[in-house]
Amino acid sequence: MPFPNVRLANRPLHFIYICDCSGSMAAQGKIQALNQAIRQSLPGMAEVARQNPEARVLVRAVSFADRAVWHLEQPTEVQQLQWLDLQAGGITAMGEALELVAAVLQSPPMEERALPPVLVLISDGQPTDDFDAGLARLMREPWAQKAVRLAIAMGHDADTEVLQQFIGSDPSGGLPAGEIPGASGHTPLHRSGRSPRRPLQASSATSLAQYIQWASTAVVGAASMPASRMAGPGPQANIPLPDLPPTLMDPTDDVGPLVW
Amino acid sequence: MSGWRPALQARRIGAAHQRKGRPCQDAVAVSRYRSRDGQPVQVMAVADGHGGEHYLLSDVGSALACELALQVVREHLGLWDLQGAQAPELDTWVHWLASELPQRIHSRWLALVREHWQQHTALSSAPDQAPCSEATTPEAEVPRLYGTTLGLVVMAPRWWGYTGVGDWDLVQVGADGQAALLSEELAGDGGGEATGSLCLEQAAGLFRSGLEPIEHPEATFGLLLSTDGIRKSCATDADFLLLAAHLIATPAAGASEVLAANLDQITSEGSGDDVSVAMAQHGSLFTPSLFRPSQVSISEETPPGERPIQARTIRAQKPLLLGALLVATAGLGAGWYWLQQSGMAPxxxxxxxxxxxxxxxxxxxxxxxxxxxxxxxxxxxxxxxxxxxxxxxxxxxxxxxxxxxxxxxxxxxxxxxxxxxxxxxxxxxxxxxxxxxxxxxxxxxxxxx
Structure with a gap:
């Protein structure tokens, strides 16, 4: 009895970078660091994809400055991806970028059987457009609600409040966004201020590269074969997020000079 | 032929789980019982343990869920008639599937996993055992470690019904081979791969259930109950329904091998998740010898005359087996002696x-x-x-x-x-x-x- 003509398929895993390309990113080599970090992460991401054949990792990227545009519009298999450098200049249309992402998270074009997408928002500043409207538009999409939403703050001028809104609330009840452990006197120094459910503070090219590498490998690996979980408030996010990498420049790990 | 044919079951570890050395977290069980008035009833169940670091014993949780579900159904059916003046109305069974059965399964599953947990931790804390990483789990969080879905179908002569919690799927295949999705978990607001679970405090209220009367004894249709790994392996729901119709038509000859091969292909070319099915047909949906009696769970409770062929065959051959055993024992004894003399352990x-x-x-x-x-x-x-x-x-x-x-x-x-x-x-x-x-x-x- 031959196997029927049904389409068995591995599950697409959409990974979308949402990159701030405003003028401030041109300073202190931030845009170069971002390009370098993403480019360097691709081999590791491809290896994770190879190790998880049940997931088809597809990468896209949005850049936002005066306007939000697709930098990499077609969902591209990571093995085929060649990263073209982002260019900095303009203001920070972050809300428009979220609307752009919302449009592709509709079903269709999103596949019925897709894995929860991974959205990585990277910014060094504050939105200059209607961020709330963009976020509301995004979060109307069920796939956005299911998505693993991560945010990386480049330097300490980044608006961690809006990045936290993008991620959603931290169910672990951790430190307020941007608060350094021990700084307020209300939280002990030994308590880590870092959590994947809060904006990741990248203070240098090194820590940025580590976070990008983590998102594109450890998170992609976890999202590729997610365990099901009980509905409702639980001990983890949409997927169980892996531990963050140690970062030399993290305020809790190191007291070295901040580059950004 | 009218009535329910013995159910088939199959379960395969997911390709990704196999590659990563994880256990199969699915469980599946089928059985046949009798109501108080002797009417035959079939039951089939599937369960999908959540897996992952927060649900370390979910493979145990799913196995307990299936076994318990069958036991609870058996106990209840033994108290009631299915035909005649003493038989409850259909509404009674609807209520049982929607409310009584979920509550009983949930409360007893919680008790079972807590009991298992006590034994598990006692075993793990033995002096020669490695420390158990989850030993410090608070009592209230113990059920989470065993988190699992559960889907259950009860098939009586005049009706069939289902109940369960989580992302299992139930498909009905008609006499014309057309398949329809009868029950699925609606997308909630949990996000990601979230699903209803027996480990939730409000689990009994999350069960979805239904009952269908069988108006005509000659009605022909099939039912396929599956864990989510099968549906998620298909590109679309249309592909899933086509696949369900194919699986339920599995020919009798070598059915278990064919099903296993099909499930292996599904998981390796699809989601990589564990895959399980339980299925049964009412009437002669396909070939007369579609299902093999030996596929029925050995734990079924049927009168001696209706025991599975496999069990009956073994009993009929008992004298021969005893003789063979004596010879084999003598041979083994000689071998043991030889090995002892050779200084080798058998x-x-x-x-x-x-x-x-x-x-x-x-x-x-x-x-x-x-x-x-x-x-x-x-x-x-x-x-x-x-x-x-x-x-x-x-x-x-x-x-x-x-x-x-x-x-x-x-x-x-x-x-x-x-x-x-x-x-x-x-x-x-x-x-x-x-x-x-x-x-x-x-x-x-x-x-x-």
Whole structure:
């Protein structure tokens, strides 16, 4: 009895970078660091994809400055991806970028059987457009609600409040966004201020590269074969997020000079 | 032919789980019972343990859920008539499936997993055991470790119904081969891969249920109950329904092998998740000999005249088997003597040896779950419904079954001890886990027939 003509398929895993390309990113080599970090992460991401054949990792990227545009519009298999450098200049249309992402998270074009997408928002500043409207538009999409939403703050001028809104609330009840452990006197120094459910503070090219590498490998690996979980408030996010990498420049790990 | 045919079941570990050395977290069970007035009823259940670091014992949770669900149904059916003046109205069964049964399953599952947890932690804290990483889990969070879905279908002569919690799927295939999705979990606001679970406090309220009367005894249709790994392996729902119609038409000859091969293909080319199905047909939907009686769970409770062919065959051949056993025992004794003289211990056959190595060198917490999934073999060996030699003879096909049989001492009704135990060459973890399985079970054994 031959196997029927049904389409068995591995599950697409959409990974979308949402990159701030405003003028401030041109300073202190931030845009170069971002390009370098993403480019360097691709081999590791491809290896994770190879190790998880049940997931088809597809990468896209949005850049936002005066306007939000697709930098990499077609969902591209990571093995085929060649990263073209982002260019900095303009203001920070972050809300428009979220609307752009919302449009592709509709079903269709999103596949019925897709894995929860991974959205990585990277910014060094504050939105200059209607961020709330963009976020509301995004979060109307069920796939956005299911998505693993991560945010990386480049330097300490980044608006961690809006990045936290993008991620959603931290169910672990951790430190307020941007608060350094021990700084307020209300939280002990030994308590880590870092959590994947809060904006990741990248203070240098090194820590940025580590976070990008983590998102594109450890998170992609976890999202590729997610365990099901009980509905409702639980001990983890949409997927169980892996531990963050140690970062030399993290305020809790190191007291070295901040580059950004 | 009218009425329900014996159900088929199959379960395969997911391709991704196999590659990563994780245990199969799915469980599946089918059985046949009798109502108080002797009407035959079939039951089938599937469960999908959540897996992952927050649900470390979900393979045990899913196995317990299936076994418990069948037991609760059996107990209830034994109290009620299905036909005649004493038979409850359909509304009563609707309410039972929607409310009473979920509450009973949920409360007893919680009790079972807590009991298992106490035994698990006691075993893990033994002096020769590695510390248990989850030993500090607060009491209130114990059920989470066992988190699982559960789907259940009850098939009576005049109606059939379903109930369950989580992302299992139920498909009905009509006489024309057309399939329809009857029950699925609606997307909630949990996000990601979230699903309803028995480990949730409000689980009983999350069950979805339904009942369909069978108006015509000659009605022909099939039902396929599956865990989410199958549907998620298909590109679209249309593909899933086509696949369901194909699976339910599995021919009788070599059905278990065909199903296993199909499920392996589904998981390897699809989601990589564990995949399980239980299915039954009413009437002669396809070929007259579609289902093999030997596929029915050995734990079924049917009158002696209706026992599965496999069980009847073994009993009819008992004198022959006894003779063969005597000869074999004499041969084994001679072999044992020769091996003793040669200074060698008679170890288990190669397939069993490999199974032991696999368990002993795999994840420590996988052993208990792997053995729990074979609970019916432990029970049936202990109660004499199975004998060890057939299982040992089939070591190449089912090395775990052969290992279980080799660890059984019919004289004591428990685990082998002394030299026989030493000869198995078990690692301490596997030894302890097998000892645990041979102890009085968490769920009482089914009564003797």
């Amino acid at each position: 170890g288990p056959p190669g397939a069993v040896r490999r199974q032991i190595n696999q368990l002993c060198h795999g994840p420590a917490n996988a052993i208990a779950g792997t053995l729990s999934n074979r609970r019916s073999q432990f029970t049936d060996l202990r109660q004499g419904r199975l004998t060890a030699p057939p299982l040992q003879d089939a070591a190449d096909l089912d090395p775990l079954g052969a290992l279980i049989a080799s660890s059984f001492d019919p004289a004591s009704g428990g685990m082998v001890q002394g030299e026989a135990l030493t000869a198995l060459g078990l690692c301490p973890l596997l030894d302890a886990a097998l000892q645990r399985q041979w102890q009085p079970p968490t769920i009482p054994d089914l009564p003797e027939r």
